[in-house]
Amino acid sequence: xxxxxxxxxTYPGAPAPVLAGVDLEVPEGELCVVVGPTGCGKxxxxxxxxxxxxxxxxxDLAGCVRVAGRDTRTHPPRExxxxxxxxRQDPASGxxxxxxxxxxxxxxxxxxxxxxxxxxxxxxxLDLLGLADLRSRPLRTLSGGQAQRVAIGAAxxxxxxxxxxxxxxxxxxxxxxxxxxAALTRLVDDLGLTxxxxxxxxxxxxxxxxxxxxxxxxAGAPGPVRVEHGPPGPVLAAAAHVPPVVxxxxxxxxxxxxxxxxxxxxxxGPLRTALAGRAPRAAAAAAAxxxxxxxxxxxxxxxxxVAVRGADLRLHAGEVVALMGRNGSGKSSLLWALQGxxxxxxxxxxxxxxxxxxxxxxxxxxxxARRRVVxxxxxxxxxxxxxxxxxxxCTRADADAGAAPGTAAAILDRLAPGIDPHHHPRDLSEGQxxxxxxxxxxxxxxxxxxxxxxxxGLDYGAKSRLGAVVRELAADGAAVLVAxxxxxxxxxxxxxxxxxxxxxxxxxxxxxAILCGSPAFAPQVAKVLDPEPWLHVGEVAAALATAAPxxxxxxx
Amino acid sequence: xxxxxxxxxxxHPVAWWVWALGLAVAASRTTNPLLTGLxxxxxxxxxxxxxxxxxxxxxxxxxxxxGLTVVAIRVVLRALLxxxxxxxxxxxxxxxxxxxxxxxxxxGGPVTAEGLLAALYDGLRLAALIVxxxxxxSLADPKRLLKxxxxxxxxxxxxxxxAVAVAPQVVVSAGRVRRAHRLRGATVHRRHVLRALAFPVLxxxxxxxxxxxxxxxxxxxGRRAAVPASWRRATAVCTLAGLAGIxxxxxxxxxxxxxxxxxxxxxxxxxxxAAAGLLLAGRRVxxxxxxxxxxxxxxxxxxACGVLAAAVLVTSGATDALHPPLxxxxxxxxxxxxxxxxxxxxxxxxxxxxxxxxPAPADTAPATPAGxxxxxxxxx
Numbered sequence: 001x002x003x004x005x006x007x008x009x010t011y012p013g014a015p016a017p018v019l020a021g022v023d024l025e026v027p028e029g030e031l032c033v034v035v036g037p038t039g040c041g042k043x044x045x046x047x048x049x050x051x052x053x054x055x056x057x058x059x060d061l062a063g064c065v066r067v068a069g070r071d072t073r074t075h076p077p078r079e080x081x082x083x084x085x086x087x088r089q090d091p092a093s094g095x096x097x098x099x100x101x102x103x104x105x106x107x108x109x110x111x112x113x114x115x116x117x118x119x120x121x122x123x124x125x126l127d128l129l130g131l132a133d134l135r136s137r138p139l140r141t142l143s144g145g146q147a148q149r150v151a152i153g154a155a156x157x158x159x160x161x162x163x164x165x166x167x168x169x170x171x172x173x174x175x176x177x178x179x180x181x182a183a184l185t186r187l188v189d190d191l192g193l194t195x196x197x198x199x200x201x202x203x204x205x206x207x208x209x210x211x212x213x214x215x216x217x218x219a220g221a222p223g224p225v226r227v228e229h230g231p232p233g234p235v236l237a238a239a240a241h242v243p244p245v246v247x248x249x250x251x252x253x254x255x256x257x258x259x260x261x262x263x264x265x266x267x268x269g270p271l272r273t274a275l276a277g278r279a280p281r282a283a284a285a286a287a288a289x290x291x292x293x294x295x296x297x298x299x300x301x302x303x304x305x306v307a308v309r310g311a312d313l314r315l316h317a318g319e320v321v322a323l324m325g326r327n328g329s330g331k332s333s334l335l336w337a338l339q340g341x342x343x344x345x346x347x348x349x350x351x352x353x354x355x356x357x358x359x360x361x362x363x364x365x366x367x368x369a370r371r372r373v374v375x376x377x378x379x380x381x382x383x384x385x386x387x388x389x390x391x392x393x394c395t396r397a398d399a400d401a402g403a404a405p406g407t408a409a410a411i412l413d414r415l416a417p418g419i420d421p422h423h424h425p426r427d428l429s430e431g432q433x434x435x436x437x438x439x440x441x442x443x444x445x446x447x448x449x450x451x452x453x454x455x456x457g458l459d460y461g462a463k464s465r466l467g468a469v470v471r472e473l474a475a476d477g478a479a480v481l482v483a484x485x486x487x488x489x490x491x492x493x494x495x496x497x498x499x500x501x502x503x504x505x506x507x508x509x510x511x512x513a514i515l516c517g518s519p520a521f522a523p524q525v526a527k528v529l530d531p532e533p534w535l536h537v538g539e540v541a542a543a544l545a546t547a548a549p550x551x552x553x554x555x556x
Numbered sequence: 557x558x559x560x561x562x563x564x565x566x567x568h569p570v571a572w573w574v575w576a577l578g579l580a581v582a583a584s585r586t587t588n589p590l591l592t593g594l595x596x597x598x599x600x601x602x603x604x605x606x607x608x609x610x611x612x613x614x615x616x617x618x619x620x621x622x623g624l625t626v627v628a629i630r631v632v633l634r635a636l637l638x639x640x641x642x643x644x645x646x647x648x649x650x651x652x653x654x655x656x657x658x659x660x661x662x663x664g665g666p667v668t669a670e671g672l673l674a675a676l677y678d679g680l681r682l683a684a685l686i687v688x689x690x691x692x693x694s695l696a697d698p699k700r701l702l703k704x705x706x707x708x709x710x711x712x713x714x715x716x717x718x719a720v721a722v723a724p725q726v727v728v729s730a731g732r733v734r735r736a737h738r739l740r741g742a743t744v745h746r747r748h749v750l751r752a753l754a755f756p757v758l759x760x761x762x763x764x765x766x767x768x769x770x771x772x773x774x775x776x777x778g779r780r781a782a783v784p785a786s787w788r789r790a791t792a793v794c795t796l797a798g799l800a801g802i803x804x805x806x807x808x809x810x811x812x813x814x815x816x817x818x819x820x821x822x823x824x825x826x827x828x829x830a831a832a833g834l835l836l837a838g839r840r841v842x843x844x845x846x847x848x849x850x851x852x853x854x855x856x857x858x859x860a861c862g863v864l865a866a867a868v869l870v871t872s873g874a875t876d877a878l879h880p881p882l883x884x885x886x887x888x889x890x891x892x893x894x895x896x897x898x899x900x901x902x903x904x905x906x907x908x909x910x911x912x913x914x915p916a917p918a919d920t921a922p923a924t925p926a927g928x929x930x931x932x933x934x935x936x
Contacts, residue, residue, distance in 0.1 A: 050774055081776030093764055094771030096718065098699070105846035107775040112842040119847065138611070158775070341738045368741040376739050382759070383736035386752035400741045426759065440740065 001162060001194045002026040002049055006063035009044055009053065018044045021063075022227050024213065026196060028161070031188045033205050033232070034198040035239065036215030037459040039429050040225050042166075042198045045215070049164050049196060050084040051077045068161060082111060085155025087165040089457075091147040092139070100142075100150050101126075101135045107158040118157075125153045128190070129183050144327045145176025149183055156187070163187070165197040169204060170457055173326045173485045175520055177204055184208075200459055203243035203488060203524050206232055207260035214239045232259055241460040244488055244524040247537040251544070264528040271540075272529055278543045289317025292479035293338065293374065293448045294359065298347035300333040300503075307333035309503040310347070315448060315479035320470055322490040322511065323483040324521060325500035331483040332379065334500065335450045338481070339376040340365065351448055371441070372401065374448040379456070381437030382425070390428070391421035393440055401444030412439035415469050416462075431462040438469075448479050455486040467493040491515055491523035491535040511535065564912045566608065569696030570704050571855040571908075576692030578862025579901055582869040583684035586878040587677040588888045591869075591898065592684040596623070598902040599684075599691040606904065608911035612697055619690025623683030627676065634675035635667045643668035644885065670882045677880075703845050707838025711778070718768065722761065729760040781842045788840075795833030801826020858904040868897035 004024040010017040018041040026032050034042050047053035048065045051072040065072045067083055077084075088094055097103045104125055108118045126132045129149045134142065142150065148168055155163060165184065169177035185208045187193045199205045206212070212235040214228040228235050233256035236246050242257075245264045249257035252271050258264040293315040300308040308330045315321060323331050336342025338349055340362025350359035352373040362370050378384070387393045394408040401407070412419065416435035419428065425436060434454060442449065451470075455463055463486070470493055474480050481498075484490055490497060490511065497514040499507040499521070507514050516526045516533040525534050534540055576599070583595040603616050635649070651664040702713035733756045772778075805823025808814045849855075872878060877891035 052770060052774060056770055056773060077770075077773045078776045078779045081774060081779070084774070086771070086774040088767070088771065090767070093767040096714070096768070096772060096775075102846065109843050109846055110776040110779065112844045115844055115846065115848055118844065122846070154775070336735075339739065341735065367738055371739065371741045378732075378736050378739065380732065380736070383733045383756050384740055386737075386748065386755050397740075 001028040001030075001068060002196065003066045004045075004048070004063070005066070007048065007065060008062040009041075009048070010060040012058050012060070019225060019227075024227065024229055026194060026211070028194050029188065029192040030210045031185065031195045031197070031208055032211045032213060033202070033209040034196065034213045034215065035202055035241065036225075037217065037241065037461055038431055038457070040215045040217050042215060045213070046164050046166050046196060046198055048072065049162060050080045050086055051075055052086070081107065081160075082158050083160055084162045084164060085152075085158060085160035087148070087151050087155055087163065087168050089167040089170055091144075091151035094151060095139050095147075098138055099135075100131060100137050100139060103139060103150055103154050104131075104157050107154060111158065121157050121159070125157050128156070128187070129153045143176065144172045145179045148172065148176070148180045152180070152183060152187075160193075162194045162196065165195065167198055167200060167457075170200055174487060176327060177201075177485075181205060181208065200457070201243075201486070201488070202236075202241070203245065206236060206243050206246070207263075209259070212236060212239075216240060233257055244537055245528060248525055248528060248540065251537060251541055261524055261527045264524075265530075268528050272532065275529065275532060275534070275540065275543060289319070289477065289479075291315065292317050292351065294350045295338055296348050298334065298337050298349060299345045300330070300337050300343055301345040302333070302343070307503055308337060308500075311500075311503075311505050313338070313498065313505065313508075315481055317447070317477045317479055318474050319496060320474045320480045320482065320494045321496045321498060322494040323481055323498050323500065324485070324487075324490065327485075329500045330503040331500055332452055333503075335376055335452050335481070335483055338362075338448075339374055339450055340370050341367070341376075368400070371446065372444040373446055374450065375441040375444065375446040376450040377434075377438050377441050377452060377454060379452045381434045384437045384440060385425040385433070388424055389421065390419055390423050390425060390436060393425060393436060394421070394443075397440040397443040403443045403445065407445075408439045408443040411442050412436055415439060415465060430457040431459070434458070434466075442473070446478070449473055449481070451480070451482045453483055453485070455484055455489050463489055464492070487515065487521055487523050488536070490521075491526070492538070497521075562909060564910045566700075566849055566911060567606070567696070567858060567908045568849040568851050568855045569698075569701040571851070571858045572696035572904075573692050573701060574859040575862030575901070575904055576688045576695075578859075578864070578866040579691075579898075580685050580688035581866035582894070582898065582901070583681060583688060585869040585872070586894070587681055588878055588880055588891075589677055589680050590888050590890050591878070591894055592677075592680040594895065594898045595684040595901075596680075596687050598898055599687045601902050602905040602908075603691050603694055605906070606908050606911060607694055609913060610697065612699075613694040616690050616694040619686055619694075622690075623686045626682050626686065627679035630675045630679035630682070631672060634671050636663060637661065638665065638667050638671040643670040643883075645669075646672070669885060673885070674882055700849075706834050707841035707843070708834045710838075710841050710843060714772075714777070722764065722768075725764065726757065726761050730757045733757055733760075779842070780840050783840050787836065791833055791836040791840075793833075794829050794836060798826050798828070798830025798833050801829055854908050857907045861901045861903050861907075865897045865901040869894050 002025070004022045007022040008017045008020045022045070034045060036042050044053050047057065048061075049067060049072070053059060054061045055076045061073065067080060070080065070083065072080065095103055096106050101122060104122045105118050108121065113121075126135055129152060131146070131149060131153060134146060134150075139147065139150065152163070152165075152168075163184075168184070169180050172180065181204060184195060184197065188195055197205065209232045211230060212232045214235050216226045216228070216239070228238070236242050236259070237250070237255075237257050242250075243259075245259065245261060246257045248264065252268075254264075254267050258267055291314045293313070295311060295313040298308055298311045298313070299306065311334055313334075323334070325331055333342065337344040340349065340351075344363060349361055349363065351362050352359045360373065362374050365373070385393055387396055390412070391409070394412060395405070397403075397408040398405050409421070412435055415438060416432050419432055419436070425433060428436065438451070438454070454466060458466065467489065470480050470482065482490075482494065494511050496509065497507070497511045498505055499514060512533045512535060515521050515523060515535060516530070519527075522530075523535055525536055525540065529540070579595055579599060583592055586592060600616075600620070607613050607616065645666040646669050648666045649664040651662065654661060654663055699717055702717060705713045730753065733753055736756075737752060801822055803826070804818060805820065805826050808818030808822055809820060869878070872891070872894055875891070877889055878894065880886055880888035
């Protein structure tokens with residue numbers, strides 16, 4: 001269906017090709033997952049399918065890509081529209097019309113499909129994706145998962161034979177992501193659609209995949225990207241970044257590795273017995289330090305909408321807390337209110353007191369004093385940056401925070417080593433830009449650090465570095481609150497989890513209790529090893545290492 | 557047939573706009589406050605009876621307020637700057653002496669009934685035009701109207717729609733960036749203020765437009781039907797010749813010394829050629845309309861009502877009835893012909909099919925609770 005023949009692509013001004021000599025064939029009806037670290041050419045590989053690369057982006061293409069026999073060199077994206085549907089990370093950015101129904105019909109209108117045919121196809125698509133109730137809803141009132149399903153529907157009404165999805169779930173909460181992936185797999189089963197999907201969070205898609213394309217940049221060399229293609233088991237067994245369930249399989253020596261929780265559970269019997277009674281060690285000593293932030297009855301209103309309703313929260317020195325919950329459950333509003341620059345209708349926030357009493361209300365401090373006690377990295381880190389080089393941003397941050405020169409640069413170097421200080425912040429990758437924003441905000445060494453969705457768009461490597469930095473901050477005595485959808489990141493990083501729903505805090509407790517207690521939030525390892533509350537592979541490995549070697553081998 | 561016509565359905569947007577334009581043309585032909593008032597009343601009645609409950613249709617009240625504001629501004633300015641002292645002086649404002657340079661302009665002084673009435677009549681006419689426009693845009697979705705543009709102008713229409721949608725997003729992202737800067741502390745240097753705000757916002761807007769352009773490209777926007785080269789040449793020739801004809805014709809009609817043959821005939825020929833060019837160009841754009849509104853008897857009726865009102869007022873000529881004289885002051889009268897024509901223009905309130913009323917959608921909560929319960933059961 002899709003054929004890459006010795007494809008090499010060099011973007012204008014780039015010293016080396018992004019992809020070099022790629023040979024790949026995706027047969028009809030396959031759900032193929034493209035994995036690999038950020039910046040290794042996943043988006044380029046996907047963009048080649050509908051001619052977006054190089055027709056839209058520019059660049060030098062050698063070799064050729066054929067989709068159903070059509071050469072993308074001679075067909076620009078608009079002529080491949082009836083063959084290839086495209087779904088992007090942010091569905092709202094691609095919407096042209098106002099309501100769900102019109103959006104579904106838009107592509108067909110452009111192709112002059114007769115009105116009667118259009119009508120039936122819109123109805124079919126509404127049913128196929130479960131959108132019938134939303135048909136006349138304005139697009140901007142949809143939730144993330146609904147919007148993404150509309151985007152998929154809009155691509156489908158043109159009856160494409162290939163669907164290309166570039167990180168379709170990375171902005172969604174776990175439930176919404178599941179909703180979208182369920183829709184995708186159903187399409188593969190029902191319509192025999194060929195689907196090519198790039199995804200960072202492999203744990204979500206690996207089990208549905210027929211094949212995996214793994215892109216990897218050879219360590220240490222700026223050489224061309226290595227492309228592996230094959231059935232998911234063997235490819236993932238060899239890949240550098242794998243979902244937790246495959247990591248667990250490597251540890252236990254299961255061959256070939258299971259990809260779904262169900263398969264892993266069926267093999268995990270011996271491992272569960274080997275681990276029985278070895279209760280996981282308590283994570284970081286929780287609630288050890290004095291309270292750094294005390295919030296009582298925080299309420300946030302946006303017009304008639306109550307975004308946060310009477311939230312009580314304490315953050316202690318030395319702990320990392322995850323703030324979880326659906327999209328739109330009030331996480332961001334709470335963070336902004338805690339930081340003091342967002343609106344707060346009622347309630348009290350005290351920051352910087354030592355333990356029980358004292359402390360200042362950040363909303364009353366002036367911005368300069370405020371950022372020295374509590375800092376927030378917003379969802380769009382690029383909003384913070386406005387100077388024209390990385391070095392200038394770091395110097396400015398040091399001056400603003402009254403820190404010793406070089407503080408921000410040092411933090412940046414630890415987070416994302418090897419950034420050229422003369423680069424323009426806009427030229428950095430998503431992960432690097434986030435690192436710079438964090439470095440800028442941490443220069444003042446604040447006692448409370450609030451991070452809003454920092455893991456969005458990060459690959460496994462960047463995520464584990466972020467986790468290390470966050471834990472280090474806590475070890476230095478800061479209190480860290482991270483709003484995140486990423487269950488696996490939370491399982492590895494935090495000691496305590498706060499869950500919000502409908503603007504209220506519905507659960508607050510030890511990460512182990514909360515994450516393992518709810519199927520929607522449970523990490524894969526917990527699901528496999530249920531009922532024992534293991535959170536991540538590291539814990540299991542540590543427990544097995546301390547066990548008698550013979551017993552460890554018995555896990556096989 | 558008549559029963560089918562009564563079924564609720566949206567009327568063809570072009571019909572509404574023809575009706576509203578006719579009404580506007582009628583209003584522009586008269587300063588009689590009774591007639592312009594009648595135009596406003598007719599528009600209001602029709603809107604009240606046939607307005608759909610969609611978000612874009614909620615703006616009529618705003619247009620009414622705008623019209624009233626225009627009237628008020630005109631009257632107040634006229635009272636302040638009334639130039640003539642002859643007529644019936646109603647009251648006298650204190651006069652502000654102005655420097656020599658402003659000779660001929662008087663601020664304050666006597667206010668005459670004639671001056672105020674003239675301002676009121678003019679203001680009402682303008683208000684009537686505004687209200688006609690407001691009526692059209694709250695009866696028919698402007699976006700649906702754009703879909704009925706000739707094929708050659710289709711892409712222009714889409715650009716307009718997209719631009720309208722992007723504007724509020726720029727405001728949102730400006731707010732977001734400003735809040736982000738407060739997080740950094742209020743030490744953005746004065747020299748950097750504009751840059752600190754403008755750069756991220758512009759960058760955001762640019763990224764958004766590029767993403768949208770890519771998405772539209774991927775969905776087939778800008779496809780061209782294969783058209784023989786001779787057609788394309790004919791299109792270019794028609795359009796260019798037509799535009800030249802329009803230019804020459806306009807010059808001919810405006811310049812009294814030019815030969816008559818250079819006037820209207822050339823203008824008409826140019827317009828015809830340009831229209832042909834537009835039609836030919838439209839052949840390259842192939843598209844269809846989702847759920848097209850049919851053009852049936854009610855559409856003919858609604859459009860005819862507007863055209864009739866315009867025709868009657870245009871052909872009535874400049875009589876005293878349409879332009880009530882102010883010297884001497886007389887009561888405006890209701891001329892029978894135009895009055896009946898305008899009353900007929902209210903008929904769309906009855907002959908147009910009623911709009912569909914969507915039942916208030918039961919707020920569809922995301923199906924998570926059920927889904928989660930199912931998963932919990934499955935996991936147990």
